[in-house]
Amino acid sequence: MTLTLDIVLSGLVLGGMYALIALGLTLQYGIARIMNLSYGEFLVAAAFAALFLYTGMAINPVVGLLAVVPASFAGNWLLYQIVLMPLVKRAKNQGMLEVDSILGTFGVLFVIQGVMLVTFGGSLQSYSYMSVPVHILGTTLALNRVLALVFALIIGGGLYLMLTRTRYGTALRAVAVNPVSAQLSGIDIRSASALAFAAGGAIAAAGGVLISMFLTFSAASGVVFTMKALIIVIMGGVGNMLGALVAGLLLGVSETAVARLVDPGLAIAVTYALFLSVLLWRPTGLFGRPAR
Amino acid sequence: MRKYTLAAFRTLAVAAATAWTLCATAQAQDTIKIGWAISKTGPFAAGAAVTTLSNYQVWVKDVNDAGGILLKSTGKKVKIEVIEYDDRSNSEEMIKAVERLATQDKVDFILPPWSTGMNLAAAPIFNKLGYPQLAVTANTNQAPQLTKRWPNLTFWLGLPSEIVDGIVETFTKMQKEGRINKKIAMIAVGDQFGIELSSATREGLKKAGFDLVYDKSYPFGTQDMQPVLKDAQAANPDVLLAFSYPPDTFAITDTAKVIAFNPKVMFVGVGTAFPMYKGKFGANAEGIMGIGGSDAALEGIKWYVQHHKEVVGREPDRWASPITYASLQVLQQAIERVGKIDREAVIKEINTGSFDTIIGKVKLDNGLNHNIWAVGQWQGNDFYGIAPVGKQGAKAPIAPKPGWQ
Numbered sequence: 001m002t003l004t005l006d007i008v009l010s011g012l013v014l015g016g017m018y019a020l021i022a023l024g025l026t027l028q029y030g031i032a033r034i035m036n037l038s039y040g041e042f043l044v045a046a047a048f049a050a051l052f053l054y055t056g057m058a059i060n061p062v063v064g065l066l067a068v069v070p071a072s073f074a075g076n077w078l079l080y081q082i083v084l085m086p087l088v089k090r091a092k093n094q095g096m097l098e099v100d101s102i103l104g105t106f107g108v109l110f111v112i113q114g115v116m117l118v119t120f121g122g123s124l125q126s127y128s129y130m131s132v133p134v135h136i137l138g139t140t141l142a143l144n145r146v147l148a149l150v151f152a153l154i155i156g157g158g159l160y161l162m163l164t165r166t167r168y169g170t171a172l173r174a175v176a177v178n179p180v181s182a183q184l185s186g187i188d189i190r191s192a193s194a195l196a197f198a199a200g201g202a203i204a205a206a207g208g209v210l211i212s213m214f215l216t217f218s219a220a221s222g223v224v225f226t227m228k229a230l231i232i233v234i235m236g237g238v239g240n241m242l243g244a245l246v247a248g249l250l251l252g253v254s255e256t257a258v259a260r261l262v263d264p265g266l267a268i269a270v271t272y273a274l275f276l277s278v279l280l281w282r283p284t285g286l287f288g289r290p291a292r
Numbered sequence: 293m294r295k296y297t298l299a300a301f302r303t304l305a306v307a308a309a310t311a312w313t314l315c316a317t318a319q320a321q322d323t324i325k326i327g328w329a330i331s332k333t334g335p336f337a338a339g340a341a342v343t344t345l346s347n348y349q350v351w352v353k354d355v356n357d358a359g360g361i362l363l364k365s366t367g368k369k370v371k372i373e374v375i376e377y378d379d380r381s382n383s384e385e386m387i388k389a390v391e392r393l394a395t396q397d398k399v400d401f402i403l404p405p406w407s408t409g410m411n412l413a414a415a416p417i418f419n420k421l422g423y424p425q426l427a428v429t430a431n432t433n434q435a436p437q438l439t440k441r442w443p444n445l446t447f448w449l450g451l452p453s454e455i456v457d458g459i460v461e462t463f464t465k466m467q468k469e470g471r472i473n474k475k476i477a478m479i480a481v482g483d484q485f486g487i488e489l490s491s492a493t494r495e496g497l498k499k500a501g502f503d504l505v506y507d508k509s510y511p512f513g514t515q516d517m518q519p520v521l522k523d524a525q526a527a528n529p530d531v532l533l534a535f536s537y538p539p540d541t542f543a544i545t546d547t548a549k550v551i552a553f554n555p556k557v558m559f560v561g562v563g564t565a566f567p568m569y570k571g572k573f574g575a576n577a578e579g580i581m582g583i584g585g586s587d588a589a590l591e592g593i594k595w596y597v598q599h600h601k602e603v604v605g606r607e608p609d610r611w612a613s614p615i616t617y618a619s620l621q622v623l624q625q626a627i628e629r630v631g632k633i634d635r636e637a638v639i640k641e642i643n644t645g646s647f648d649t650i651i652g653k654v655k656l657d658n659g660l661n662h663n664i665w666a667v668g669q670w671q672g673n674d675f676y677g678i679a680p681v682g683k684q685g686a687k688a689p690i691a692p693k694p695g696w697q
Contacts, residue, residue: 127572259520
């Protein structure tokens with residue numbers, strides 16, 4: 001019993017981190033329809049910002065969120081307006097936009113990575129913040145990781161409610177489902193998409209700041225986060241907040257369970273086994289709509 | 293492909309520009325061209341930046357500040373001109389860049405890339421082109437066979453078997469002294485590095501009568517060490533031994549602290565010797581063991597650590613960094629003894645000569661440097677070598693390590 005509880009709680013904390021990474025991408029891909037390959041770079045940039053604020057100016061990362069998140073929102077909004085808008089304008093259909101945005105953001109990836117390399121160097125970065133134990137139901141967990149889980153639940157749950165319960169959320173969902181018809185009902189899809197993309201970038205930044213408290217990162221580690229986020233987004237159903245949250249937590253718990261009960265060497269294998277089975281049985285993801 | 297020439301080193305650029313205008317009319321060699329292809333981007337960039345690239349930069353600056361490398365045949369010192377390529381952590385790119393350095397840029401010497409895999413991939417091309425390869429960051433048990441096949445290739449970090457011997461020797465001695473019991477938990481990253489070291493260590497520990505109460509590998513890139521460590525903790529060992537990479541090394545230490553897992557001896561993998569480790573964990577680093585180490589009492593090391601900090605802005609790691617710098621000193625001395633750009637003679641001198649370096653005297657044995665530390669331990673502000681136990685300068689280990697704070 002204690003072991004089960006231990007596995008579930010540790011798994012949820014790991015899964016919370018996964019969900020946190022994925023939430024922004026699902027917003028960008030699901031609503032703004034931009035498959036953003038530079039997503040992980042924004043996350044790492046935020047991690048560097050948190051590191052700089054903490055070690056350089058003694059501003060703690062949680063307070064740092066107040067500066068980093070709005071900055072990333074603005075940066076992503078500008079990126080959408082300047083770099084991605086021309087692609088959106090000339091795309092004749094969604095397939096074309098997807099291909100163009102993948103290529104475009106692939107380039108952005110290298111620009112951001114290059115800037116980070118020049119500014120911070122290629123070395124690994126790591127610092128400790130809130131790395132203290134908390135005891136929950138007899139299980140010992142690290143406070144910084146629990147905090148990441150809490151943020152994931154707040155952001156994921158909040159966005160889910162916003163999208164399903166508010167008027168503006170409904171408009172965003174309309175853009176996600178059918179941009180052409182959405183326009184007919186008077187929704188400004190460009191500003192809605194730009195906002196969704198920027199919000200996704202802001203969430204990525206929140207994830208980056210929180211994760212920097214316990215993960216070691218370098219200017220080159222963005223792609224690792226993009227990959228993980230992509231798996232979770234596809235598993236959860238593109239554009240579905242609740243899906244990303246559930247898929248992330250599911251991955252965390254199954255990885256932990258396999259590591260504890262079977263063998264730690266299989267922890268990554270189980271990720272892909274789950275991913276594959278979801279794709280086989282529910283190609284649109286756990287919470288995805290049936291194919292359009 | 294990006295090409296970084298002197299522009300990367302502002303001070304150097306000025307120096308070289310002056311040298312260029314002064315010597316433009318001279319017929320003889322004005323500069324010595326030294327090139328390298330190294331991972332400045334991609335997954336290897338972090339490791340290359342910590343250990344290799346910074347030492348290349350420090351050494352080039354040191355040589356040029358001192359007027360250059362003395363070529364007896366011309367009777368004057370020549371400054372180093374650097375040609376640098378980014379291999380983007382891709383071995384094919386690296387090989388192409390090395391070929392280009394030799395055939396198009398016509399450099400006089402090529403410094404090696406970073407990591408075991410990259411150096412092994414580079415070995416055939418370095419040999420074909422006839423350049424000495426001082427493969428400092430390569431660590432493989434095949435080294436003795438490889439140096440026989442390719443005499444231009446030299447290894448500097450010791451063999452994995454030497455590291456394993458050092459670990460087994462250290463633990464055996466502690467066990468005999470009654471400071472630890474026979475229960476050891478071992479975890480290793482599931483790639484070539486982790487598997488090679490853990491299987492050799494498993495054998496060595498069993499032969500020495502130790503009891504492996506937990507023995508698992510985890511996938512490369514694992515970010516959450518809690519499941520592994522909780523099970524290791526449940527096995528109640530006196531020793532936790534981990535063959536890990538820097539991100540996992542940090543995560544293992546951090547998690548062990550959080551779940552209050554405090555074995556009497558804690559040995560973690562690559563990254564322990566980084567100054568950043570001490571920076572991150574502070575007083576909690578005390579007593580932690582890892583691969584590498586240095587004899588901080590050595591004058592050369594004292595000078596080097598301080599100097600590296602002044603030039604690069606941070607301290608060097610205490611495993612491969614001092615050895616990298618020492619290998620470059622060897623290269624310089626070998627070139628100066630030969631007195632001209634004769635790569636074959638320089639290779640011979642590197643292999644047979646005896647050199648004074650920051651890590652002390654270096655004399656290669658069949659292309660292998662044995663002046664290495666297998667096990668180090670954080671004691672106070674430095675990561676001291678503690679094994680091989682008989683090596684001069686070896687510190688006595690602190691065991692049991694102090695509790696987490």
